[in-house]
Amino acid sequence: MQLECFRGADFSQVSQRARRALGDDVMILHTRALRDDGVPIVEVLAAPAATLEHARARLTADALPTPLRRDNGRPYLIALVGPTGAGKTTTAAKLAVRPGTFGIGRTGLLTIDTYRVGGMEQLATYAELADVPFEVLYDAREIPEALTRLRDCDVVIIDTPGRSPAAADVSDRWRSLLDAIAPDEVHLVLPATIRADIALAAERAYRTSPTHRGATHLVLTKLDEVPAERGVSDLALSMALPTRWITDGQDVPAHLAPSVPRLLRALGLGIDADDSWVAA
Numbered sequence: 232m233q234l235e236c237f238r239g240a241d242f243s244q245v246s247q248r249a250r251r252a253l254g255d256d257v258m259i260l261h262t263r264a265l266r267d268d269g270v271p272i273v274e275v276l277a278a279p280a281a282t283l284e285h286a287r288a289r290l291t292a293d294a295l296p297t298p299l300r301r302d303n304g305r306p307y308l309i310a311l312v313g314p315t316g317a318g319k320t321t322t323a324a325k326l327a328v329r330p331g332t333f334g335i336g337r338t339g340l341l342t343i344d345t346y347r348v349g350g351m352e353q354l355a356t357y358a359e360l361a362d363v364p365f366e367v368l369y370d371a372r373e374i375p376e377a378l379t380r381l382r383d384c385d386v387v388i389i390d391t392p393g394r395s396p397a398a399a400d401v402s403d404r405w406r407s408l409l410d411a412i413a414p415d416e417v418h419l420v421l422p423a424t425i426r427a428d429i430a431l432a433a434e435r436a437y438r439t440s441p442t443h444r445g446a447t448h449l450v451l452t453k454l455d456e457v458p459a460e461r462g463v464s465d466l467a468l469s470m471a472l473p474t475r476w477i478t479d480g481q482d483v484p485a486h487l488a489p490s491v492p493r494l495l496r497a498l499g500l501g502i503d504a505d506d507s508w509v510a511a
């Protein structure tokens with residue numbers, strides 16, 4: 232992301248310098264007045280317009296299909312994968328429970344996390360409170376029956392066990408199970424606090440699968456835990472995965488939001504970014 236900071240005595244002088252350096256279509260993202268050794272100056276953060284459009288295009292995910300449900304009656308399946316403690320289960324609950332996340336589409340929850348003590352119960356409780364259908368899968372042979380029981384759902388969120396990105400072997404039993412389910416989308420859930428190199432390693436670890444192409448989307452969680460969101464946007468851009476949602480707190484379902492407006496705003500491009508939910 233080619234962002235540059237210019238300083239000078241007044242706004243017109245600084246913006247002219249920005250134009251000379253970055254071209255006529257330069258976009259002024261942020262302006263502030265400050266003092267340098269007691270002398271009042273103006274500081275401008277600027278970027279070429281093309282760079283910002285590139286950022287927007289890189290982050291924006293395709294719209295969800297309408298209708299969500301497949302022609303054969305199968306719900307649209309969205310799986311959440313990612314490192315241990317990234318926020319997969321909490322995010323799955325938020326997505327399934329928050330009214331309007333998928334327009335009028337009816338949501339369901341499915342978990343293949345039968346390993347972590349309490350993981351299943353955590354999701355079952357949210358499902359029960361919100362009256363959302365909930366299924367647990369232990370084995371690939373159970374898939375058709377579980378999907379039949381979820382047939383009234385338009386979209387089903389799938390929770391998976393945490394996996395250390397440092398672990399070389401990601402072809403565990405649960406991974407084959409996820410492959411057998413063949414989700415329509417696989418969202419890599421990463422905390423905003425993660426180091427960029429570990430984030431990239433996590434993405435690589437989920438890429439190798441004979442039946443699907445690894446993560447298709449990115450969900451950044453725990454934005455409330457980072458002091459400045461600019462770094463989060465840089466992280467999202469470096470991952471080269473489109474993103475639809477971010478989370479910024481532990482409350483289910485309150486702390487869930489569309490991601491692109493927030494990430495663009497963190498880059499200084501928020502003026503025309505729309506925060507509203509797009510119905511599926």
Ligand SMILES: Nc1nc2c(ncn2[C@@H]2O[C@H](COP(=O)(O)OP(=O)(O)OP(=O)(O)O)[C@@H](O)[C@H]2O)c(=O)[nH]1
Nearest residue numbers: 315316317318319320321393452453478479480481
């Ligand atoms: N501050 C903050 N905490 C969050 C957010 N999302 C989840 N958490 C917390 O992070 C912790 C782990 O969340 P989980 O949803 O259990 O994470 P997980 O990825 O399912 O964990 P494993 O299944 O053990 O891999 C919990 O304490 C959540 O409340 C968020 O957006 N902000």
Ligand SMILES: [Mg+2]
Nearest residue numbers: 319320344350
């Ligand atoms: Mg979990």
